[in-house]
Amino acid sequence: MTDTPESPSRSWRDSLLIYLHPRVASMAFLGFSAGLPYMLVFSTLTAWLTEAGVTKASIGFFSWIGITYSVKVFWAPVVDRFQLPLLGRLLGRRRSWMLFAQLLIAGGLIGMSVTDPVGELEWIAIFALVVAFGSATQDVAIDAWRIEAVSLERQAAMSATYVFSYRLAVLMASAGALHMVSFATWPGVYLIMALLMGVGMVTVLLSSEPTVTGHSDAAFLEQRAQDYLERSAHVARPVRNAVAWFIGAVVCPFVDFLQRYGAQAVLLLLIVGAFRITDISMASMAMPFYLETGYTRADVANISGLYGAAMTVLGGIVGGVLVPRFGLLRVLLAGAVLAAATNLLYSINALVGAELWMLVLTISGENFCGGLAMASLIAWMSSLVSSDYTATQYALFSSLMTLPGKVIGGFSGIVVEQVGFFWFFIYAGGLGVPAILLVLWLMLRTRTGSL
Incomplete structure (x- = not known):
């Protein structure tokens, strides 16, 4: 690529x-x-x-x-x-x-x-x-x-x-x-x-199998596994083969990522971990909010479920069009901003009450922007992996992508009990600010040639 x-x-x-x-x-x-x-x-x-x-x-x-x-x-x-x-x-x-x-x-x-x-x-x-x-x-x-x-x-x-x-x-x-x-x-x-x-x-x-070209850096890393085999002739062959495979399949993908990005690897991993904190951390409180606000189960099923899924898909499609038009990092930044900002719609909904038009507006904003943000995030994470270690490196990103939000989201109920839904969703929106700043930092370093 x-x-x-x-x-x-x-x-x-x-x-x-x-x-x-x-x-x-x-x-x-x-x-x-x-x-x-x-x-x-x-x-x-x-x-x-x-x-x-x-x-x-x-x-x-x-x-x-x-x-x-x-x-x-x-x-x-x-x-x-x-x-x-x-x-x-x-x-x-x-x-x-x-x-x-x-x-x-x-x-x-x-x-x-x-x-x-x-x-x-x-x-x-x-x-x-x-x-x-x-x-x-x-x-x-x-x-x-x-x-x-x-x-x-x-x-x-x-x-x-x-x-x-x-x-x-x-x-x-x-x-x-x-x-x-x-x-x-x-x-x-x-x-x-x-x-x-x-x-x-x-x-x-x-379908057809993709054609992948190896890179010299990966070949150098793989040589480390061969060096181990040559230096450890005294070790039982099954053990040697297992250790060599572990070096090539597990150690090399992570070493490759660190070597390609150096100190900037920390910034990239921080973006991956921070990007979805704002939406994952509030997800478990969305249903209690709907019901306590006064919406019926039918309202939630029809608007949040079916209609919300359609808006997510639409947002993803729009994101797929915007990336080749405006560039990946610009759309990634827009997704980070919109994902955090749409939490404010929930806060407004908490003030307005159980009005169907407000629920439609809230679900439209959150799901459309969420779909756009995910399309750009997945594309950006895909750009980071090496074709020599595609599955391993992307699995690392996809696991890291959800972990911080799940951990923080475990405390969401406590926050709601302390401050109420209005301030909770403002707090959830604020959790998206670090991702915005990190993407801006990445864009600055990219433009100055530091990355």
Whole structure:
């Protein structure tokens, strides 16, 4: 990728035509495959277990399955470096891992569909864990394929397309599944979802493997693993091979990142960690705010759910158009500012009260700006990774992206109890200021040639 984050060069027409690129179109179907399993091991599964009469205590333990998505960085090096036998030779490294993960997901969903949640709850948990592991692995492989498949200027369009189809799949696996239960059984619904994973499988088979060129710096790092093998002939071969693989697959990706960016690596990681604090930290208080303000569940479901998802998709699409037109860092800065500022709409809503027009305005602002911000953030993070260690480095970024917000968000209820919703959302907006300042600092260093 030779484009620079600050190199807008396309007309509006050319920016829009990016969405017709074959690999951008393929991203729509891969995003659907990525989004489909997520709700099937969370809220949709809890609905099935509740209706089956499983105790709340048992259902609560199923939330631990979600940890799988947060620790995918630990096996991302395997996805990055290990080529699957047979499938790897037929499809290439990225596509083989995507197909393998999709087969795991479909197999886990089929397993859940033939299992009794009351008499065989432990098997439901095992199959759900298989689905979650396959889903997280698919995320790693799809992210790597997305970054390697197109140039930097198309990354925002790729991420916007991904967000659109991912959201569509989430609706299918949540609201769609709940509607299906009215004319089918829960096992039947999960079997249908397993069949829908065929969308991603067909896309993988019809897509092409990205061509990636190695870099000399990575080759130098890989030589360190070879040096270790030559210096440790006295160590048992299995141990030597394992240590050498660890150096090449785990140590080298992080050393490569630090060597390429030097001291600036700290700034880049700070931006990744700070960018989404403002929206993640307030997310758990959004639903209590809606209900305590006086909105009905139907209002929240229709406006925050369906309409909000549409606005997120629209924001992502607009972000995908703006990046090639104005440059990545400018759109990233706009996303950081808008994500923080839209919290103020919630504060205004707290003063106005349960007015539907105000809820529409609030959801429109938050979700549209959030979609735009995410499209630019994903594209920017994609520009940071090395093609030699795509999966490992991006998995690090995606894990770091959510961690600080989740930690701070754990205290959101305490803040609301102390100061109320009006001041809480102002506080949440203020949490976005560090990200804005960090992006401005990055832009300044980029323009002065310090980065």
